[in-house]
Amino acid sequence: MAARDHPVIPELAALITAMRDSTKSLVLQDSGGDAVRSRKVGLLDSAIKFEDAVVGKMTALKEKLTREVTLREPGV
Structure with a gap:
């Protein structure tokens, strides 16, 4: 999954997309x-x-x- 498509942490996805666009422009x-x-x-x-590997590890974590948390909360 590409970081820019990451559904769990939209702020991170936006930051990574901006960094990629900026770097690509400089290149x-x-x-x-x-x-x-x-x-x-x-x-x-x-x-x-x-970046994609970092996002993948963050998602897994x-x-x-x-x-x-779900296992520890009674009634959930």
């Missing part, structure tokens, strides 16, 4: 040549994969905590 504006641009695009792809 495209750079006139450092094809090698530099290619390296930056690779770094951007790595950053996006990392939130779900785990929600289950634990």
Whole structure:
């Protein structure tokens, strides 16, 4: 699941989307040549994969905590 589509934490999704758009804009504006641009695009792809992994782990943690709270609350 892409971070920008994350339904659990909309504020985080908005922040990640803004960061990606800003970074992508900077990469495209750079006139450092094809090698530099290619390296930056690779770094951007790595950053996006990392962000998606963080969001996935946060989602799993939130779900785990929600289950634990539900189990501890009587009558739920």
